Amino acid sequence: MKHVFLASILAGALALPVYAADYTIIAPANPGGGWDQTARSMQTVMQQEGISGNVQVQNVPGAGGTIGLAQFASQQKGNPNALLVGGYVMVGAILTNNSPVSLKDVTPIARLTGEYEAIVVPASSEIQTMKDLVEALKKDPGAVSWAGGSAGGTDHIAVGLIAKAAGVDPTKINYIAYSGGGEALAVILGSQVTAGISGYGEFESQVKAGTLRLLAVSSAERIEGIDAPTLKESGVDVVVENWRMVAAAPGLTDEQKTAVEADVEKLAKSAGWQEVLKTKGWQDTYLAGDAFEEQLAKDISATETVLKDIGLVK
Numbered sequence: 001m002k003h004v005f006l007a008s009i010l011a012g013a014l015a016l017p018v019y020a021a022d023y024t025i026i027a028p029a030n031p032g033g034g035w036d037q038t039a040r041s042m043q044t045v046m047q048q049e050g051i052s053g054n055v056q057v058q059n060v061p062g063a064g065g066t067i068g069l070a071q072f073a074s075q076q077k078g079n080p081n082a083l084l085v086g087g088y089v090m091v092g093a094i095l096t097n098n099s100p101v102s103l104k105d106v107t108p109i110a111r112l113t114g115e116y117e118a119i120v121v122p123a124s125s126e127i128q129t130m131k132d133l134v135e136a137l138k139k140d141p142g143a144v145s146w147a148g149g150s151a152g153g154t155d156h157i158a159v160g161l162i163a164k165a166a167g168v169d170p171t172k173i174n175y176i177a178y179s180g181g182g183e184a185l186a187v188i189l190g191s192q193v194t195a196g197i198s199g200y201g202e203f204e205s206q207v208k209a210g211t212l213r214l215l216a217v218s219s220a221e222r223i224e225g226i227d228a229p230t231l232k233e234s235g236v237d238v239v240v241e242n243w244r245m246v247a248a249a250p251g252l253t254d255e256q257k258t259a260v261e262a263d264v265e266k267l268a269k270s271a272g273w274q275e276v277l278k279t280k281g282w283q284d285t286y287l288a289g290d291a292f293e294e295q296l297a298k299d300i301s302a303t304e305t306v307l308k309d310i311g312l313v314k
Helices: 002-015 034-048 063-075 088-096 130-139 154-165 181-189 200-209 254-269 271-280 289-310
Strands: 023-027 055-059 082-087 107-122 145-148 174-177 195-199 212-217 241-248 283-288
Touching (some): 023 063, 034 055, 034 107, 063 082, 082 088, 088 154, 088 289, 107 200, 107 254, 107 289, 130 212, 145 181, 154 174, 154 195, 154 289, 181 195, 181 200, 195 200, 200 212, 241 283
Parallel strands (some): 023 082
Antiparallel strands (some): 082 241, 107 195, 107 283
C-alpha cells in the first residue's frame, strides 16, 4: 500500500503543469497606454496558455520609458524572471533625453507587435487628401500644426519624415506633443490643430463615426479593413511602423536567456496571442534572435538620423 500511495503522489505531481518561470513584466508607462496594454496582454496570455503560473505587471512611468528602463537595468541584473516592454518610442526617448542607460544595457529578446501611423484631420477641414496637406506644408510649414504623442516619439518622427520626403525642412515643422492620446484627440476634434497623427487604433472610432477624416496610413501596402491610401500612394515616400518589443534583464547566462526566448516564442505563436493581435488591431511583427538584434541596431541608427534632421538631437 505504501508503494501504491507513493506512486499515486508521484503520478499526481507529474500530471501538474510545469511552468518555466514566474515573471514580473515592467511596463515603463502609465496604465492604459500601448506598453501597458502589451504587458497586460502578455500577462493574460502567458497564464492562460500555461507558459507561466504567475505573471505580475508593474508600471514605472516617465521620460518616454527611460525611467523604467534605467530602474530595470540597475535593479534586475541577473534576474531571469524579469521582463521589460519597450519599443520605437523608447529608442527616440533615449536619444532625446540623452539617457545614460540604453537598450544595450538590457537583453533584447523579441519584437512582438507593430502598429502603423494614421494621419487625420477634422471632418470639417478643407483638407480632403494627403496631397492637400502636403501642399499646405510646402506653402508654409509653420502654419500646419500637428498634434501627436511625445516629442521624439514615433508620431514626431513620422511628421519629420513626411516633411523631408515633401522637400520641406524638418526643423520648420510645427509639432505639438501631448502626453496622452485623449488630449491630442480633443484638440484635433476641436479643430485647434491642422492635423493629427497617431496609431490608427487611437482614431478608429472617430473615423468610423465620421468626425475625423482619415487621409493616409504609414504602411507599405494598404491595410485590410482600413479605407485609406498609404503615404506612398499619396506621393509621400515614407513607411513608419511603431513597433513594441520585450527585453530581459542584463547579465543572464546563455541558459537563462534561451529559456526566456523559448517562453516568449511560445507566447508569440500561441492562439491566445493571435487573438489579442486581432482584437487590438496590432500587426504580428514577431522577430527574435540575431535577426531582431540586427534590425534593432538599424532602427536605432535610422532614428538618430531623423531626430538630428528634426533638430531634437545634436
